[in-house]
Amino acid sequence: MSVALFTLAQPCRHQEEIRKSRFLALAAPVESTEQAMAFVREVGDPTATHNCWAWRIGQDYRFNDDGEPGGTAGRPILQAIEGQGMDRVAVVVTRWYGGIKLGAGGLARAYGGTAAECLRRAGRVTIVAMARLGLRCDFAELALLKARLKDLQAEVEHEAFGADGVELQLRLPDSRVAEACLRISDISRGRSEARRLD
Template structure:
């Protein structure tokens, strides 16, 4: 089950006189990930290497380090920790001693891995998206019960008779929610995939 970070975190380490600072943050989109990297990067550092993953999208950068020694190991750490919706930036201040390609990969991947291990995380629940229309009298009967079904109310649009609801529902709870809606509305409300 994939995890997302609850809040940003960091990890510091010194390896053969080079200082490494790993920063990780939760992100919801590619644009958010790039904004985090741009904001957190240190222009005075030797290298600002990073990777991010949001769903099926991912990117990474070695920022001048030999190819495959920084960005890919950071991405591998994200995947090893089963994280999603996360950006990790590892900043290096060169200390004058060469680490070699294997040493660089271990340093960048290790810093990212240790940073993510210390992070507070929450499980990401896969949800299907549905819509339905409820009358005003039905809304107070439905809304409090959504949390019990691990379902989210993503939006509601009101009209003259009630509201069009956009719901995110775990697949294993869909039948239960459909029964609840049928009970509340005497069989009138049906979930529609969106």
């Protein structure tokens, strides 16, 4: 069984003062690289000393130290995202320098700790792995098929009516695919067979 991953229910923020430097973490749920980078650009403060950030979306991730010593800001923020079991999340930690140097270890603790505390306090929602199925069915079976698949949280993304039936594209939780395929076969008496589209 795979470990449940979470994303944020909504954007959140957390601020700390560490040895006269002010650290502000802003985090948001994101679905794409473009959305993550737009968030980074949108919330970074040009008057701040540094706007360090990280994001993770599935296997894709990026981080940036924005002028802090290498490995002291972006990577600790990414580790905070992973440590909180989060995915599809972007975090920007903005620092206003207060005159006291923190050293490499102090910077990593400050950036990572501020990001982790922001995510710890945030509302979260479980990420459900989704799948896409395609199938063709007869007109007579369409209504029953749609009703019975709705019980499995399947949503019709696309339907196309042809001369000899209906082409459907469905989106449903990955965990319900096997059950959906059985229902489709039962309702159509074996005439319709679902195929994975992803």
